[in-house]
Amino acid sequence: MNSGNLDVKKKPRVTITDVARAAGLSVATVSRVLSGYEFVKESTRTRVMEAVEQLGYVASLPARSLAGGRSRTIGVLVPNLDVGYVGTVTQGIDQALSKANCDLVLYTSHHQATKEIYHVSAIANGITEGLLLVAPQFTSAYLDMLRDRGFPYVLIDQTDANNNSDVVESTNYQGAYEATRYLCQLGHTRIAFIVGELSVWSAVERLRGYKAALADHQIPLVPELILQGDYQQQTGYEVTKQVLNNVNPPPTAIFACNDISAFGAMDAAREHGLRIPDDISIIGFDDIPQASLVYPKLTTVRQPLQQMGQVAAEMLVERIMDPSRLPRRVTLATQLVIRDSCAPPQLQVSDSQASFPETGGSLAPTN
């Protein structure tokens, strides 16, 4: 009623004092029942709840938080809001958090050091009870501060150099190794790798896995085939374009550090007139929802993204409850998901020093 009201007068907020008055009790008692304190007479509890109900009282979070109560809100710092990796991890977080009856404040760093650092301290000084850091890049700037303050946090997809934080990660080295091995077993010898930002631990690990697999298959490491990406589709596109145009012989397979980069590589390959997987194989990492949607469906290394979010959120809640527990590191398994974007290479030879001579002319691609 009176909904067409354009007045700017606000109704005054209902406070705990109002409830106390209505129930004929003190604010302290009301506060007790509201925070689930055990030793309150049942009849009192009822009286309070009725007043709350009747007045439509909802506690003020800032006030509660300032006074030292629980806010049931946790902060999540993500590099961006892309609809793949981050979205899926966040879904897992959301799920676990709502089970724990907590809300979620989302902050985006947009890959900028200043923003990331600023947000972390802002979060630690906000209503938030804890912090989930998703693939953060500049941890060294604030991890000590968080620990000194006793502020609970969990790292997702990133390590603490001091090994003194809760972290959730997946078997990055292993996953990258298997992906590369798969390509090798298919017969590829010129395998490009789009590497992620090396400030992210997982990127380093994946690079390591790639190198190890090549070594184990006696395939020499070619520096020109290591492409610097940044997890973005556009960059994946550009570096692929570049390698296809400038490196000879070109790679017959590309292993991208994440699916998004792989999509960029697919675009570039196609634009270069290459068929996937006939002319070039492409493999990704993450298995974001889009991976099985693209054409051809992307072969990739699955990271249990959602589960990572869930586990991290659970760990955080546990740490909030018991700040003295020792830091844990949970490593979840990756898994190679074979779909349609990889195939054995076409016969082809490099122009000079070809280590695999090829009867019938050096450079003619077998079409």
Next chain:
Amino acid sequence: MNSGNLDVKKKPRVTITDVARAAGLSVATVSRVLSGYEFVKESTRTRVMEAVEQLGYVASLPARSLAGGRSRTIGVLVPNLDVGYVGTVTQGIDQALSKANCDLVLYTSHHQATKEIYHVSAIANGITEGLLLVAPQFTSAYLDMLRDRGFPYVLIDQTDANNNSDVVESTNYQGAYEATRYLCQLGHTRIAFIVGELSVWSAVERLRGYKAALADHQIPLVPELILQGDYQQQTGYEVTKQVLNNVNPPPTAIFACNDISAFGAMDAAREHGLRIPDDISIIGFDDIPQASLVYPKLTTVRQPLQQMGQVAAEMLVERIMDPSRLPRRVTLATQLVIRDSCAPPQLQVSDSQASFPETGGSLAPTN
């Protein structure tokens, strides 16, 4: 230093009082320079900033908020965290908000009335200065409350029955009309429609557009071809399966209320042995990023999702700055995006009572 510290002692927080003391000023003055108050001596300002810097002071949000200051945080209530529609809208919001130097608290209702209503009141009592409601379903339960409290909010993709709220939407009727017309023009006469939850205004509008286009093409409305969906892929799959199995003659085209449902329909059609678009045409609504990724690429009605988020966030910020401004309604244009999932229907006749005789007849598709 001292990073291996496992003690639970927390360093005490640096407060505005510490800064005041360090700078040899009063807290009021410090507060003034921190909130950008104009009339402060330059030298004073400098002194404060140095102290802040030196002590690493960061304001406490709860305290500031409680005392009536700005929190620069706005709440966003979304139905879920799916990686399509919501993600894209949220990206737009995030972008506009970070321009306005605001943070974002995300709440998910998971389509549950209780959660939605609860969250709204929680948000209105939290650190948040305003609220963005993305496709909310149970507005009648709290819109009046928000207005009475003078709490700023903007509706995205939903209307206020009382026409007394800021809202951002797109031309749903028009978009649905064009999609349906496109199908009609292709020669389809049995066009199924997967309708969304009718508690969402846009769903009603789209249904209206669908009906109008059919009527304008003298195609009778067949109730069995109106399928009740809920924006989820699974449901889209199920209702499509159902209609394909049980309705005779089956539809030759399906218009889904959103892309996600369309994906479900594609799955079902394929499982039914139908080729897309040869045997059945499918069209979606939204144009989420995945739409151009699936195979075949989905023809759909584009909603400027990101822009909707942006505009809404901007409107909200404006309203926060000037609570007395009159409510506005911004309607952005949709656009039919033709890709690969639609084609003229195959020749086919219904087994009995076929209302459309075939030979040399009127409705034979132009192929």
Next chain:
DNA sequence: CTGAAAGCGCTAACAA
């Protein structure tokens, strides 16, 4: 089991 009262850290009058 319940009440009184002291802050939590900050902003915003009101003085000076």
Next chain:
DNA sequence: TTGTTAGCGCTTTCAG
């Protein structure tokens, strides 16, 4: 231009 002070709404000792 700056300082003093009274709360904001809640939790939490400390007494009953």
